[in-house]
Amino acid sequence: MQKMRDAEIKAIIRAEDAWEPVGPTPMPTLTELRNWDFRLLNTYEPFYAPFCDLCCLCTYGKCDLTGNKKGACGIDIASQQARWILICSLMGTAAHGAHGRHMIDHLIEKLGEDKKIDLGSQVNVEAPIIRTVMGLKPKTLGDLRKAIEYVEREMIHLVSATHMGQEGDYRDFESKAFHAGMLDHVALEAADIAQIVGYGLPTSVADTPLVDLGWGAIDRTKPTIVVVGHNAVTANAIIDYLRSNDLYDQVEVGGLCCTAHDVTRYAGGAKVIGPLSRQRFFLKAGLADVVVTDEQCVVTDIPQLAKAAGAAMIACSDKICYGLENASARETGEILRAVLEEQKQFLILDPEKAAEVIVRAALELAPKRRAQKQLVTKEEGAMLAAKCRGTCEECNRVCPNLLPVSLGVSQARHGNFAKLGELFMRCHGCAKCEEACVNHIPILRLMQAAATWETYKMRSGRGPIHDVEIRKVGSPIVLGTIPGVVLFAGCSNFPGDIDDLAWLAEELARRKFIVTLSGCAAMAAAMSKDAEGKTIYEKYIPEFDAGCIVNVGSCVSNAHVVGAAIKIANIFAGLPNRANFELMSDYILNRVGACGVVWGPYSQKALAIGTGAVRWGIPIVLGPHGSKYRRLFMSKKEAGDWTVVDGRTRQLVDTAEPTPEHMMLVTETKERALVTIIKQCFRRNDTPPGRAIKLNSYISAYKQVIGGLPDDLQNFIRTEKEIPIVYKREVLAYLKEAGWQPKPVLSLPTIIGTYETKVPIEATIK
Amino acid sequence: MYAADVGPQYEGERIRKNEFQVEFGGPDVSHKGELVTVKGLGEVEHEKITVSGPDLKDLPEGFSGPLFIKVEVAGEELEKDLEAVLERRIHQYINYIEGVFHMAQRYDIWIRIHKNSFKKGLNSLEQIGRILIDLFTAELPVIEKMSVEFITDPAKVQNLLVEALKVYKERDERIKGLREEDVDEFYGCVLCQSFAPTHVCVITPERVSLCGAINWLDGRAATKVDPEGAQFAIPKGNLIDLVNISYDNVNQVVTERSMGETTRFSLHSALSYPHTACGCFEAIVFYIPEVDGFGIVSRDFAGPSVTGDPFSTLAGSASGGKQNEGYLGIGIQYLTSPKFLIADGGFNRVAWMSSALKEAAVENLPPELAGKIATEKDVQNVDELTEFMQNAGRL
Ligand code: SF4
Ligand code: SF4
Ligand code: SF4
């Protein structure tokens, strides 16, 4: 069977294409990268924090797994946790995979499977992840479909492993979760390349336009369509319909969540309303004439919310049907009549048809909904707040978020809505304050109004990092003189996280890190202005370079940051990546100071992305909600095994330095996160001057936000030369006290050769 | 520790016109400068910091005026040739200070001090002197003694500048006149081996490193300051190939440091045993067979070069620490070297350059050739280049 499969793989990846020799692991199956996974798990052991110690997956249960107890099938609590991780990662991978499948099928139907992939003159290595994992250099949309087919094929085996009485060891579950995560990245890359090619999104420019974000960005006098979700197929069809009917300037199209990113890449005039956490608020405010849902991270009560706001609502994905009638086969006119006259909501799976219904409904509804779209003006707001003296504080007492509501309301009385707008960012919208208010002040409406007066600038997503940019930063990243590449991903669902993100991004950019953001995190980071009213996107250059801030795009664009790390190894250092997963990951783990940050709580998609990143050798720092992840990867610090092979001498060397220290850990405050992110960008390969720069960032940030010297400097200073000059005396004194000993500095550290693998050591030095 | 925070994270800060408390030098002030002088151990009073003339706290908000920074250093290992390298550190270290910005060098300096840092307590130049001495001596232990004087008195600045201009001139002449033949030692750098394991850079007075960051003097300074660092001295040995310029001991060192991958370097040829490249080069020289000449393209050049290959594709052929005849990675400054590709015919062999590079090379271009090297403004492909060369009488 293996033989047959080998032949099949060769055909799929066109092994005879000579762009690079085929490496050891083309299209790896469940077990082919298991040794690599176990090697990682040896140093970075999973640490579980179960939410629930029962299992009720099958009818043998529910089984009590506390203490040393086992389930009827024999599973223990650690394996059960790891099984949950696998299940959730699979959900995430499936969401992106299905998104990719839908996008690619749709585009192949429109453009044919031979539609060429061309990402412009600045990008030669078009698909670093697909090349590395599969060994395929995708040339056409049809090739991207092969990538999705590979993901689908592997997933069936992975899902099977979660069945009762199958896999029985937590490490194997983790290895499978890694596999799911890696497949997730394949799907992400395929989906984004497909939309770039299929919709002609910008790819070879760094300086993408600044787009408006926030409620204030929407021109309420125009018919307003709001698209919620992550798959821009329908949103783009709406834009096409508007353009071909000369309506583009007359209708507002805004997006919530990632569809917003992608639609602004397609049409600069589209608006970004905000991240996931803003969905309910916006819909409740009633500004949308038509609400459109596609897929993933769409709150499940949108039909009710739309109805309450008097807006029309159309669902467009087979993944989210809401029990609605499927009108895909019906006449447009007929659907429209039912929408307008009977306020009916429909499922329409034909994007072009849906687009027409949606636009026409918006045009019809807008004039009738004018009154509903009126928001409180500042003067009215001040009047509404007039009775509050800010003294009874009933509102504060009931607020589950402990917000100083009274302060906001009493300031609004004098026409100052700044505080109220601020509160809104942290408010969950439970309306308890309003209920409690002795003066019956409509506090929520006031807050909403305050928020709608704000508009923010966000740079629209730019897609892949250019090969030339990689050449420019490759050396300083590997030498360590650019202190790190940081990706902020995931959705920051809790409003308080919003300020933290902008703060973290700016603190890192200021310290010459390369800062990248994606998805809802990229939006959230835009929702914070400095004293001059500028967002980070207005202040920082959008290049992939030291001290710059880049919005790569929606969730699927996360692939480009992992891709950039691979490109550093492949383009810059010239290591072959074709079907060479371990070689690339080893390079990233040991030499590319990259770190992912998932700040707010996240969907299963973010779990898949994060788990995949760890397999690539990219550590993840989680925010305060991170423990809900239920699994961390932590080393035993100094006590762990930090032996590597020195590629120069082929000898095993105990580096005695825990870098990167952990592969997934939680930080409780933004200050802790800052110093942790900086530390997670240390790599064994750092040259002494590079490490000195990284340590300088670490110490200066620590002093600034926590105070004093960090208490683990002795672990990361290898020679005296690495002590940042500014702190030399202080640090020397500290090291002496800590009993510091110099450690070896290697220029070619690798963990290939410390475990059983098909990759020869020679491959790492080329 | 200091009134303002200090660290490399503050490099690159900009301070705008309405933000500075005090400004020294810059385009509107005619007299300003900085000078490092190496002196005997007995001649320097260690840690002495003087301010001659009004200090920051004595100057009105928004003041703009002259300044001269006079630094004297002494140390057993220090030599005159290192002065220029040390002087550049003034720029680097002053920029480390939060809310202080320093631009340019020598007689051209421009310094601004932010109101916020002034308010925080940075109200004397003495504090800047303290920081400079701390950073210099922490980073460069070869400096055993160091004193700093800030002169703000206009008449004194003017006098000092006259003297300093002479020193700058002498230095320039010495470095400009420096030939490979005049020195016994070249310098090697293997910093980039962490990603190009077999690559070695050889830096001579007539060949700046391909990353452009290290010239011969820097190499010399680095080996003095940090003998165990990535840069090391290479006693050049004997010239064994007069045409391609190859030295036996250089080859020996290259062989050892490249783990046997490369055994011979021609220091000034792209065609025979070319110098290898790691990938950090600022520009690439590539051979174009159709015109038997070279093209040169820089990293910033967007779009395809004359052969149709963009920089990124050419870079793939030039890098990786392997010799690839017909490809040579260079630092832009190499274009001004008297030995520029001398083994291959120098600029006589260059057919195409991106226009920005041509500008950078202009002083070194034989005048009769200036109009005969094509740029992207003249030709778009090799056919057009061939025609261009024929019209120029070069083919
Ligand atoms: S899967 Fe195992 S532990 Fe879970 S309910 Fe079934 S028998 Fe019990
Ligand atoms: S609506 Fe917002 S401010 Fe009011 S009680 Fe609820 S969380 Fe607090
Ligand atoms: S309960 Fe009403 S009146 Fe009392 S402080 Fe709060 S908003 Fe003002």
Ligand code: SF4
């Ligand atoms: S390119 Fe520059 S840093 Fe790299 S080895 Fe050469 S001289 Fe050293």
